[in-house]
Amino acid sequence: MRTYIMFLLYFTTLSTTVALALSLSSMTDKRALLSLKVKLTNGEPESLPSWNESLHFCEWEGVTCGRRHMRVTILHLENQNWGGTLEPALGNLTFLRKLKFSNINLHGEIPREVGRLKRLQVLDLSKNKFQGKIPIELSNCTNLKEIILLYNQLTGNVPSWFDSMTQLNKLLLGANNLVGNFSTHLNWLSMAGNQIYGGMPERIGQLIGLTRFDMMENFLEGTIPDSIGRLTNLVRLVLQENKLSGKIPIVIGNLTNLSEFYLHTNKLEGSIPSTLRYCTKLQSFGASDNNLSGDIPDQTFGYIEDLINLDLSNNSLIGPLPYEFGNLKHLSILYLHENKLSGEIPSELGACMALRELVLGGNFFQGSIPLFLASSLRSLEILDLSSNNFTSVIPRELENLPSLNSLNLSFNNLYGEVPVRGVFGNVSAISLIGNSDLCGGIPQLKLPTCSRLLPKKHTRLPKKKFVPIIVIGGIFISVIAFIGIYFLGKKTKKSFSLASLQNGHMEVTYQDLHEATNGFSLSNLVGAGSFGSVYKGSLLKFKGTIVVKVLKLETRGALKSFVAECKVLEKMKHKNLLKLLTFCSSVDYNGEVFKAIVFEFMPMGNLENLLHNNEHLESRNLNINLRQRLSIALDVAQALDYLHHNSHQVVVHCDIKPSNVLLDDDIVAYLGDFGLARFLHGATASSSKDQVSSSAIQGTIGYVPPEYGVGGKVSPQGDIYSYGILLLEMLTAKRPTDNMFGEGLSLHKLCKTAIPQKITEIADSQLLIPFSEEQIGIMEDQREILLSFARIGVACSAEYPAQRMSIKDVITELHAIKQKLSL
Known part of the structure; x- marks a missing residue:
């Protein structure tokens, strides 16, 4: 009996101790979470409303606890705009296995205390504004399998201690400012959008576990090493937008598991290796904007029967289009524009019935526009045969393509009547300029009317009668021509016939x-x-x-x-x-x-000169005041609204900047230079081409939206970003590339931090009315107007497209400011 009582007391004491320990551990987690909440949300009481005493912390939003110990194992919060920091108390959540704080606008440094999370397996802090170096204490988290730090502002070297993290198989560090080396244990490595300099090392071949390798938009130079042929597990290889030179290595043929391969925008030269034929699982291959030459090799692409997207545009490829392209039954997108390809379009291409976008402009193709484009390629949405040497009528059968929404036949030698149905009925969907012998079409094309000749009878004449008829006919035509020249000579030289018009x-x-x-x-x-x-x-x-x-x-x-x-x-x-x-x-x-x-001619030149060219201003005694700058901003906004919303087809300008804003004598602004503009297709204002083509857009440094720098798709929101920078430049008279910017300071950040107290400190001095006692009220009103102007510019140039102000809201706000200025 005594033994039983002693056992019962021991068991009770032990249970109480364990319960107390668990309770204390739970309290540690709760306190850590509450500390996190304050810093994450900047103390906003309405944020994370479920994180309160009425619920157990394991029931709070984004919190998951283990069933056994009731300790926090998962923290998952994303897509907020809190703008806070990461509290060091995070290190007290020692049972944490997954931490995902993505796109919640956090800033500051990643706290060293994260190294105390020994059980952590997944760390995702992507799409924030973290700065500084990746803390070395993270190396203590030896169970980490995934580190995702994409889209931040991290600096310093890629830590060498990643090599010691044997469990790590996914490392995504793209869109930061990192430099350095790689870990050998990875199967997924993304370093896109950083500042990786120098050549690709031969030891890259040691990363034999890699399945995805993305080095897009860095500063890699030299040749692609042959050792890359050892990475036989690669499924996705992205080396575009670097400075790589030399030839595409023939060892690429070893990568038989490759599905996506991108080499766009480098300095590669030589021919396309025929060994590419062995990459039979390849679905998307792009090598546009290089210096590739020679023929498109025979017996190469015909073996890659799963190919869906092929982009070899903007190179110097010559010769005919290989007939074996007809084997590509799944081919959806074919871009071969801006090369030196020649010959006729092979009829075998008609077997590519899945083709949606066929872009062959800027080559030397000749002959007639083939009828199979209309009869076989029924899925075509975009057809571009511009700037070639086609000589024929426009096949009327193209009217019947049900999905065709963009047709460019400009700058060829086409003649005859333009059809009017189907795609030809939409003036914004077709381009026919540079074909001077076309007639008819819809009225908006302003082409000359086609002459309606009576049908000729094919009657044979005897040879003896044929010669006199030619002679008589020649004399008659000569007389008529002489009379015509005589009377036409009496007419004013300013008279032009309809035939002298090119598409109006x-x-x-x-x-x-x-x-x-x-x-x-x-x-x-x-x-x-x-x-x-x-x-x-x-x-x-x-x-x-x-x-x-x-x-x-x-x-x-x-x-x-x-x-x-x-x-x-x-x-x-x-x-x-x-x-x-x-x-x-x-x-x-x-x-x-x-x-x-x-x-x-625009007599006042461009906005760039008016803002920055002081000699130009002084010689003409001209400064643009706040009222005029508001009018210019409104003019440009209305032009963008038209391009993005009110035209028949969405147009993205892609190069909004002061030098492309022209001004007449009345300081009315006109948007010009559409050399980089893109038409977007479809209800969603995007196409497959649009989604992959921003890498080819150069734009102007300082005005290019950040998403274009990491391969984001071209969109109207990109123009909004550039417009926002334009507004801030008009406000401050400082270019976004001014020497004062760098090391974490940008024109956007300068203006954002100046709101509201320091707005007059950053504003262009030409916009400030001299202070005097009589003008105190005026000065305060003007300060409010400058603040409103700055807020619009900052809102338009937000980092993420979804956060940017709509152009219609911009116009409404500018009208309100302008009205207030007129009072």
């Missing part, structure tokens, strides 16, 4: 523009850019001064820029878009191809 624009020759600009003299030069030079001049055919933008066709992408600009300006008509007068596609006096666009 007055035809001008190289000689016309040469004379108009004094031989394109330096005295007439008013500006120059990457794709061309701009000259001032005058033509009798147009009233007033004109400007002529002459394309530098030797520059890669210049022809594409020319076609894009003509296409946009031909279709988009708005009071705040620069007006296209005409264009010229001809040859110069040396027999070289010549292309130019003619615009109205």
Whole structure:
């Protein structure tokens, strides 16, 4: 009996001790969570409302506890805009196995106390604003399998101690500012959007476990090492947007598990290796914007029967299109534009019945537009045959393609009647400029009416009668021609027939523009850019001064820029878009191809000069005041609203900046330079092309939205970001690339931190009314207007697209500010 009582007392004491220990441990977790809440949410009482005393902490939002010990094992909170920091008390959650704080706008450094989480297996702090180095204490978390720190502002070296983390198989560090080496135990490595310099080391071949390897948008140089052929488990290989040179290594053929392979925007040269045929699981291959040459190899792509996307655009590939492309039954997207391919489009391509986007512009293809494009490729949504040498009528069968929403046949030698049904019934969906012998079509095309000749009877004449008829006919035509010339000579030289129009624009020759600009003299030069030079001049055919933008066709992408600009300006008509007068596609006096666009002259130049070129201002005694800057901002916003919402097709400008905002004598603003513009297709304003093409868009440093830098899709929100930077530049008269910016300070951050107390400290001095006792009220009103202007600019240039202000809200706000300024 005594023994039983002693055992009972011992068991009771032990149970009480265990219960007390568990209770104390639970209290530790609860206190840690409450400390976390304060820092995470910046003390906002309405955030995380379930984190209170009325519920057990294991029932709080985003918290998961283990059943046995009731300790926190998972913390999962994402997609908030709290803007707080990570509390060191996190280190007290010692049972934590998964920590996911993604996209909740956290800043500061990752606390060293995270190293106390010895059970941690998954760490995801992506899409925040963490700064500083990756803490070395994290190496204590030896059970980590996944580290995801994408889209932050981390700096320093990629830690060498990652090598010691034998459990680590996923390391995603892209879109930071890191430099350094790699771990050998990984199967998923993403370092996209960092500052990785130098060559790819031979020892990259040691990462034999890799299945995904993404080094997009870094500064890698030199050649792709042959050791990459050892990574036979690779499924996805992304090396685009670096400075890699040399040839694509033939050992690529060893990567037989490869599904996605991207080499866009490097300096690669040589031919496409035929060993690519062994990558039979390849579904998407892109090597656009390189210096690849030679033929597209035979007996290569025909073996890759699962291929869905193929992009070899913007290279120097020559020769015909391989007939074996007909084997690619799953091919959906084929981009071969801006090369030197020739010959006719092979009929075998008609077997690619899954094709949705076929873009062959900017080559030397010839012959007739093949009928199989309409009869076999019934899924086509985008067809671009522009800037080739096709000579034929436009097949009427193209009317019957049910999904075709973009057709570009510009700059060929097409003739005859333009159809009117199907895609041809939408003027914003087709481009036919540069084909001077077309007629008919819908009225909006403004083409000449087709002459309706009676059907000819195919009657044979005897040879003896045939010769006299020719002679008589020739004499008759000569007489008629003489009479016509006599009477036409009496008419004014300003009379032009409908036949002199190109799709509704007055035809001008190289000689016309040469004379108009004094031989394109330096005295007439008013500006120059990457794709061309701009000259001032005058033509009798147009009233007033004109400007002529002459394309530098030797520059890669210049022809594409020319076609894009003509296409946009031909279709988009708005009071705040620069007006296209005409264009010229001809040859110069040396027999070289010549292309130019003619615009109205803007006497006040561009916004860039007015904001920054002091000599220009002083010579004309001109400064733009706050009222004028508001009007300019409103003009540009209305132009963007039209491009994004009110036109028949969504257009993204892709290069909003002060030098592309032109001003007339009344300081009315016009948006110009559409050389990088993109049409978006479909109800969602995106297409497969749009989703993968932002990597090819250069834009202008300082104005390019951050998502384009990491391969994000082109979108109207990208224009909004650039517009926001434009507003902040108008407010401060500081360029986003000013020397004062860097080391964590940007134009956006400068303005954001100046709201509201320091707004007058950052504003352009030209916008501030001199202080005096009589003007205290005026000064305060003006300060409020500057604040409102700054808030719009900051809201538009938010880091994430979803957080940016809509252009319609911008217009509403600017109207309100302008009205307040008028009071």
